[in-house]
Amino acid sequence: MIKVLKEITFRMVAGANIATIIVMVLVGFSDRLNPVDHPALASAGLVFPVLLVINLVFTFFWVVFRLRGVLIPLIGFLLCYVPIRTYCPFNVRETAPEDAIKVLSYNVWLFAGWDTQPGEVNPILKYIAKQDADIVCLQEAMPNGISQQRVDEMLNPLYQYCDTAVKGRGGDCIALYSKYPIISRQRIHYASHGNLTMAYELKIKDDTVIVINNHLETTGLSLEDKSNFKQMVKGDVEAREAKKESKRLIDKLGEAARKRGPQAEAVARFISEHKGRSMIVCGDFNDNPISYTRRTIACNLTDCYVESGLGPGISYHHSGFFVRIDNIMCSDDWTPYNCRVDNSIKSSDHYPIYCWLRKK
Incomplete structure (x- = not known):
């Protein structure tokens, strides 16, 4: 019975991981959408780092509990290589030439x-x-x-x-x-x-x-808008008000x-x-x-x-x-x-x- 429950849990986590990757890919390539036609989706890129962190958490989960499952988040990172590099590039520092x-x-x-x-x-x-x-x-x-x-x-x-x-x-x-x-x-x-x-x-x-x-x-x-956003980030706003x-x-x-x-x-x-x-x-x-x-x-x-x-x-x-x-x-x-x-x-x-x- 425990074995069955574990398998069900792993399948649910895998499903959630795959769903996260799908959203991450859609958000990662949302810069293809013209904001004139899709203004509500124009700022979707702001949540991309949140999705990266969630996928990273899934990676740690699979490493700890079922190593072969780590392929799922790794595939997600590979699919999003371009937006990941755009958002957070990693380059080796080089000394600029004197004539630069x-x-x-x-x-x-x-x-x-x-x-x-x-x-x-x-x-x-x-x-x-x-x-x-x-x-x-x-x-x-x-x-x-x-x-x-x-x-x-x-x-x-x-x-x-x-x-x-x-x-x-x-x-x-x-x-x-x-x-x-x-x-x-x-x-x-x-x-x-x-x-x-x-x-x-x-x-x-x-x-x-x-x-x-x-x-x-x-x-x-406005300053008030930014202040309200900061309060939401801190969790100081009730759910209904935060949604609004x-x-x-x-x-x-x-x-x-x-x-x-x-x-x-x-x-x-x-x-x-x-x-x-x-x-x-x-x-x-x-x-x-x-x-x-x-x-x-x-x-x-x-x-x-x-x-x-x-x-x-x-x-x-x-x-x-x-x-x-x-x-x-x-x-x-x-x-x-x-x-x-x-x-x-x-x-x-x-x-x-x-x-x-x-x-x-």
């Missing part, structure tokens, strides 16, 4: 000026200066709380060339700081009330390189993704129109690694973090949302080295991401 250039992308959150006392050096500006990157792409670069003069005093001595672009009145400001001459600038047009993308041509040695700085549509979540709040958050995230889809397509269209040109694409995509947004823009590019990063690389770390939404990508004439998300500075709600690129 350093690229930094950072959503500076208005330089978090409210935390800087008069007379103090702004920590975000201090960090950017210390990194001494060759190209710096900033998002949310309005100097609220600190003056533009303080920004210029810190960065202008390091960067001879700079440009800022603002999306209308009250919209976002993105900035480019470069050690290389800026030859041209143009906006990549798409529908948005407050977000924007700029494309620049830089003269880097004997080559002209297109640098695209993105800040795509924000999630649309979850549906509301999914609707909001879906609506933002629906707006972001055409924006990503506009950027990808620009990249395709300039195929064959040397290109670096940076910025805050406001979407997770397994998303239509990231996949669409990365289609004809190398994702520097996937190719040379290590671990999940969480770049947004505020209010219970922990996910990589900041990116650096490049055309195939560059080799990326040691792309990192730097969690040593917590002044902004984003961590900076940087990478070294060497011409092939």
Whole structure:
């Protein structure tokens, strides 16, 4: 009788494991779904790491209780190799060659000026200066709380060339700081009330390189929404209320993704129109690694973090949302080295991401 019960238990666990794998595969490849047509599923990639952990728990179960059963979760991991590598790549660290250039992308959150006392050096500006990157792409670069003069005093001595672009009145400001001459600038047009993308041509040695700085549509979540989400993660919300709040958050995230889809397509269209040109694409995509947004823009590019990063690389770390939404990508004439998300500075709600690129 006990033997029969054990066999039934193993079959039930195997069934649950297979069901988990099916969902994991569907979620892992959900970045193929256009959010305009499927807004409710647009943020499915956010639950992918949860499914990975569940499959890992199944792996431990089979190792302990029935070793041959471990084939089930292993097959699941193999089927999801591509999304696993996209979400959490594991690469061997390599020393960047001396002739590589350093690229930094950072959503500076208005330089978090409210935390800087008069007379103090702004920590975000201090960090950017210390990194001494060759190209710096900033998002949310309005100097609220600190003056533009303080920004210029810190960065202008390091960067001879700079440009800022603002999306209308009250919209976002993105900035480019470069050690290389800026030859041209143009906006990549798409529908948005407050977000924007700029494309620049830089003269880097004997080559002209297109640098695209993105800040795509924000999630649309208020501080209250994020606070409620954080409480749900902690388990401080009743089941009925949590279900209601979850549906509301999914609707909001879906609506933002629906707006972001055409924006990503506009950027990808620009990249395709300039195929064959040397290109670096940076910025805050406001979407997770397994998303239509990231996949669409990365289609004809190398994702520097996937190719040379290590671990999940969480770049947004505020209010219970922990996910990589900041990116650096490049055309195939560059080799990326040691792309990192730097969690040593917590002044902004984003961590900076940087990478070294060497011409092939």
